[in-house]
Amino acid sequence: MDDDIPYLLLTPGPLTTSRSVRQAMMRDYCTWDDDYNSIVSDIRRRLVALACEDEDGGDYTSVLMQGSGTFSVEATLGSVIPPDGKLLLVDNGAYGQRIGQIAARLKIDAIIIDQPETQPADLNRVEQALSTDPTITHVAMVHCETTTGLLNPAAEVGRLAKQFGKKYILDAMSSFGGVPMTMGELGADYLVSSANKCIQGVPGFGFVIAHRRALEATEGCARSLSLDLFDQWRAMETGGGKWRFTSPTHTVRAFAQALVELEEEGGVAARAERYAENQRLLVEGMAEIGFRTLIDPQHQSHIITSFLFPDDSTFQFRPFYDAMKKRRFVIYPGKVSVADTFRIGNIGHVFPDDIRQLLVAIGEAIEELGIQMGRVS
Numbered sequence: 001m002d003d004d005i006p007y008l009l010l011t012p013g014p015l016t017t018s019r020s021v022r023q024a025m026m027r028d029y030c031t032w033d034d035d036y037n038s039i040v041s042d043i044r045r046r047l048v049a050l051a052c053e054d055e056d057g058g059d060y061t062s063v064l065m066q067g068s069g070t071f072s073v074e075a076t077l078g079s080v081i082p083p084d085g086k087l088l089l090v091d092n093g094a095y096g097q098r099i100g101q102i103a104a105r106l107k108i109d110a111i112i113i114d115q116p117e118t119q120p121a122d123l124n125r126v127e128q129a130l131s132t133d134p135t136i137t138h139v140a141m142v143h144c145e146t147t148t149g150l151l152n153p154a155a156e157v158g159r160l161a162k163q164f165g166k167k168y169i170l171d172a173m174s175s176f177g178g179v180p181m182t183m184g185e186l187g188a189d190y191l192v193s194s195a196n197k198c199i200q201g202v203p204g205f206g207f208v209i210a211h212r213r214a215l216e217a218t219e220g221c222a223r224s225l226s227l228d229l230f231d232q233w234r235a236m237e238t239g240g241g242k243w244r245f246t247s248p249t250h251t252v253r254a255f256a257q258a259l260v261e262l263e264e265e266g267g268v269a270a271r272a273e274r275y276a277e278n279q280r281l282l283v284e285g286m287a288e289i290g291f292r293t294l295i296d297p298q299h300q301s302h303i304i305t306s307f308l309f310p311d312d313s314t315f316q317f318r319p320f321y322d323a324m325k326k327r328r329f330v331i332y333p334g335k336v337s338v339a340d341t342f343r344i345g346n347i348g349h350v351f352p353d354d355i356r357q358l359l360v361a362i363g364e365a366i367e368e369l370g371i372q373m374g375r376v377s
């Protein structure tokens, strides 16, 4: 852990970034100057390269959008689904639910497959919906439900979407850059993520990797001016990296540095291995202390893990959180309705040694609070 940070964020996101990513922000840039726009163009190229096999890179493009990740999800839904379109949505967590809220607010007709938060997308229900309603035009789903840490079968749903000739929007916010994936194998037409997740940048913008021809066909369809994905893309494409409105220059510069550091680490595969090692150590160590996980290991991502409260009814999140923060670790409250949980993220500038120290701190906090831990069977 860097000495210059008060605590490690195990909260995706924002998450813990490297000192060099934070230092990259110590300069002001002019938004219409080439120095800045060439950084933007380089980011757009690198994002497409991360999401594509070399041979199909030309079919895809990318666009950056101001705001947090939700703004990019909303920009995508509101810009690519035509007025007479219809969305099929898998909802098995808070972020899936948020896509449903966006659709409702934008008056987009939607069929929602409402599933328990602990179960991955039910492919039979997706296929059933697609085969009974030919008016569906788009399918949307969250890849890693950060609500729980559950990983949805993104490529399988993509195959169904393609089989039925639908466009596919994937919220890969918390997985892109930390789980190997390509647009081709996902069958995704639009993949949405943001600066402050697995690329390990700071918050301030999101991005969409899009099938070029699909995006080109959406001109004039947007329900919002500032969140018009096509217009934003055209401005960047024709203006050599120019944003339509004031862009988060410092965040963008930090993101460029974060992309270089991702490459230096060995790319997405190497980063995924580090996160997976973090997660493996965490779950093993937590089991030794007596904590059980919410999600079946088969569907558990290496991004974030939900732990069930211990049986001891005196356990409360807030004192535990404070005891952990005092020990320089910031953890995440739970976000599910089915059980009392808290969450620990593995992503960011966080390494196996940090997890080992975290486990020691958790043991100390449990002892300080006098929590009686049961046994994990």
Ligand SMILES: *Cc1c(COP(=O)(O)O)cnc(C)c1O
Residues within 6 Å of the ligand: 012, 013, 068, 069, 070, 071, 095, 142, 143, 144, 145, 146, 171, 172, 173, 174, 194
């Ligand atoms: C982080 C995240 C978002 C976006 O959240 P913001 O708070 O708007 O950045 C959306 N979907 C998922 C799955 C996420 O993890």
